[in-house]
Amino acid sequence: MTNSSADLSPKRVVVIGGGISGLTVAYALGQRSPRPQITILESLPRLGGVINASPFAGLRSVDESADAFLVRAPAALDLARQMNLGSELTEPATGSAYIWHQRLHDIPEPTMLGIPATRAAIYRTKLLSPGAKVRASLEPLVAKLRGSYDPHDCLGALIRNRFGAQVLERIVDPLVGSIYATDADRFSLLGMPQISDLVARGGSLMHSANKVVSARVGGQAVFAAPLRGMSSLVDALRAALQIQGADIRYSSTATSIEQPTRGSYIVHTDIESFGADAIVLASPARATAPLLANIDKNAAQILAASEHASVVMVGLAISREQWPSHLTGSGYLVPKPVQRAVTAASFGSNKWKHWKPHDNAMVLRVSLGRDGLPMYENDDDTILKLTLDELERHIGVAFTPHATRITRWVDSFPQYRPGHFARVDKLEATLRASAPGVVVTGASYRGIGIPACVHQARVAADLIFDTLNS
DSSP states (O other), X not given: OOOOHHHHSOOEEEEEOOBHHHHHHHHHHHTSSSOOEEEEEOSSSSSBTTOOEEEETTEEEEESSOOOEESSSTHHHHHHHHXXXXXXXXXXXXXXXXXXXXXXXXXXXXXXXXXXXXXXXXXXXXXXXXXXXXXXXXXXXXXXXXXXXXXXXBHHHHHXXXXXXXXXXXXXXXXXXXXXXXXXXXXXXXGXXXXXXXXXXXSOHHHHHHHHHXXXXXXXXXXXXXXXXXXXXXXXXXXXXXXXXXXXXXXXXXXXXXXXXXXXXXXXXXXXXXXESEEEEOSOHHHHGGGGTTTOHHHHHHHHTOOEEEXXXXXXXXXXXXXXXXXXXXXXXXXXXXXXXXXXXXXXXXHOTTOOOTTOOEEEEEEEOBTTBOOTTSXXXXXXXXXXXXXXXXXXXXXXXXXXXXXXXXEEEEOOOTTHHHHHHHXXXXXXXXXXXXXXXXXXXXXXXXXXXXXXXXXXXXXXXXXHTX
16 A cells, blocks of 8 residues: 555644753754654744843853753753763852851751751751751651651651751752742642652651762762853754754744644644644743643643742842952852842852953842742832842942843743642643643743753653654
8 A cells, every 4th residue: 555645744743932842852853763844933032931141241141041050960961962062061160159147158068959968067057046956957866756758749848847947948948949939838849859859768868968968979060051151052952953954933922722633733823823743832831721722621721720930130240349359159049038039149250260251340140039029020220229239238238230131031930839740740641632742841840950851852752753653
């Protein structure tokens, strides 16, 4: 029997969302044989999603969002090497940082995401009161008495139970909150795999953290970044996709999806429509929900219930004469009980050797806002005043920046509430049953960091390819 010409034509995959997840899916599919025809729909006039960089303070490229990726989770590092960026990777010049509580304190060491790995880490720090130190040091005993405490998949509940309130509020929550713009008391334990893996080992979290910290290779970098900024990874992916023949549509917003027959789809945008054999939904969950309304209302309802937090990133260039010479760390975090607007500040020119303007200025990046503390609706003048007032309160210097940049990341940080992964399981099962060939991927689902997004994207590419060829 002879196949028809339609059977021999390339399958078409529409990828909705041109962030790191959507680009990685498209690139991974473009490496397959037979190679499907790829169309990427991006609502913005640029690619990258929440990854973006621009010139600032005389520097060619300063990140406006994430400025590095985690090395221990290898997916992003592998992708950078695939994009021939391996020789351009650098690591932070300093690993030391601070937590502000009435004054700047060194982050206790050794710790793992704020979890004390030894009693010495507890007793050396002045972040904790004497009573809180005694309570935290009893964690191994608490572990024996109460076992693995995880009744509600809540990170905050776990840490409070094991170490007491101050370890959570003054150490763990500032670290987790700075990564995910979240509140640990409303965040899934499984959303922090490094900590949930410690829980899975059983017994004392302190002892398990100590084993992990002790096993680390001395001097091994924790983070890496391309010298030209994280957006160079996006630029390299775009170039690779163009070579593969992908069709990238900028300023093209998907508005709805139809399923005329099972496994056959039509994607409508505000400009045109595309037929598709498979669809990758790599856009934020809440924005994705309306697209599924015509295909699966249950899936659409699950996505519509997703929550996102907003952050404002303020870039500042400060003259070196104004900068306190004793502040040599990479920045500081602010615990929620003492937060007003600023949640974290990065001393960029300390952190990165290549962030050194010709006038020797200090480049700072200051984060405002988080889950439950939106700041983006303030105008630029208000945001700048809040930033400078808070820096003066924390550091003790009234800075007069000679360059400023304000970037609003609205609804850009997915919030993994307790029970998040059970809801994602249900969503994926629902789509498999009603819409074969429609796959969700990205930060809204199974991991927020860049390595997690790259890994998810590769899994999504495998699912799509298998569906197209089944």
